[in-house]
Amino acid sequence: MSLLVPDSGLLFWMLLSFGVVFAVLAKYGFPVIIKMVNERKAYIDNSLKVASEANEQLDNLKQEGELIIAKAHEEQLRILNEAAATRERIIREAKEKAQSETTKMLEEVKLQIQAEKNDAIREIRRQVATLSVDIAEKVLRKNLDNDIEQTAMIDRLLDEITASKN
């Protein structure tokens, strides 16, 4: 049957056209497409890898940031505490200083007062002595107008002196 016998003309054209199709597509057709698809595949794989790396780095950065913030908090607390302590100390010192200053001043004032009091007392004594001498003079001048009384007086005084000597 002629259907089962390859026709030479068709064989010739088939060889020619399949040869041309093969030559063209094996050079400019399929390899181009396959190459591109493979390149894209590699690119996507690479992109995924890079993205996951970036994610990891981001995570690391986040953790670092949190660490830094925690540290900052600690520092803040410490500084606040320190400031409070310093304030306390300064106030205390100031109080102490003020107290000591006050005490010193009071002492000085007391000393001054004492000194002035002593001066005053001395003055009074001096004046009292002067006055009493004056009074005594006046009294004596009046009483010693007569001899008897002078003699009596001398006697009494002598008595007194002897009495006091005894």
Added chain:
Amino acid sequence: MHVTTFSGRMNAENEEGAKKSENVDARAIVLGHLQDSYHWHITSLGESELSISLPVILYSGESGWHIFSSSNLFPEGKAYQGFTIATQGEYEGKIVEVDKAGNITRPFDISITKTVLGLLINSSVLLIIVLSTAFWYRKKTASSKAPKGFVGFMELFIVWVEDDVIKACIGKGYEKYSPYLLIAFFFIFVNNLMGLIPIFPAGSNVTGNIAVTLVLAVCTFLAVNIWGSKDYWKEILWPEVPVWLKCPVPFMPLIEIFGIFTKPFALMIRLFANILAGHSVILALTSIIFVTVSMGPMVNGAMTFVSFIFTLFMNLVELLVAFIQAYVFTMLSAVFIGLSRIEGKEEHAK
């Protein structure tokens, strides 16, 4: 497939038949349609035939090269420059040279026949499809967006064949064979699909010709045997079987050597027979309409409906077959190539 062409011719023949014997020779129509022809009949418009004349290219040992239009040879039996289309005998339907003594010889005939023109058109379609897809990738880099639409579909298709058929069947080192197998797949697929479209530029029965499948099978044969590994040849010439099977009478090597040829032969016959059978069945089913004309309008009407349903069904099946045959040819070629690449380690692993 050829429904339009076919019914055109059928109408013409039917009118003639109604006048004469009201008898339609369905077998002749089916066979005539499956066979090659020197002109491409499209349809009949009333009395005139609408067909495309094709160039005839001949080389005769006596008179050298001849190139002329096939319209010079029609109607059949007309002689031109000493050539005529034989109507009977060994060369029925082919151009023969009749010398003065009346001896009939067949010249070397590379005419552009219907099948050849179909082959050339289908090859161009394949080239356009694949090159336009490849063209899209020009000036594109790996970071460009993936293609959409037709290019995206082709990319998906090509990558599927590459990954799931070629790579899966050949394994390591498949890259060397992948262009051939991809081309074989798409060549067969495009030709099968074009064969299903009934009107002119498509519709010729290309992959249903044994010459076409022969070339494809020979390509696979060469791909398998030229790059066959040492272990592949050892398996054939000195297989691991009891010694008496290969010495002194080499039964097994003979069977294995026979097998080298039967594998591609099976590929050739499978593709050819499947496509030919599909075309025949659809043509035969369509013929029912014209065969039953003489049985009256009722029967003819009913049978037309049946024929239409069956033809529709067969066309859908053929659509599936068009794909499956391309797939099977490529897959089996890949499997044979994979077997020719076996190496010692894999063999022991099995």
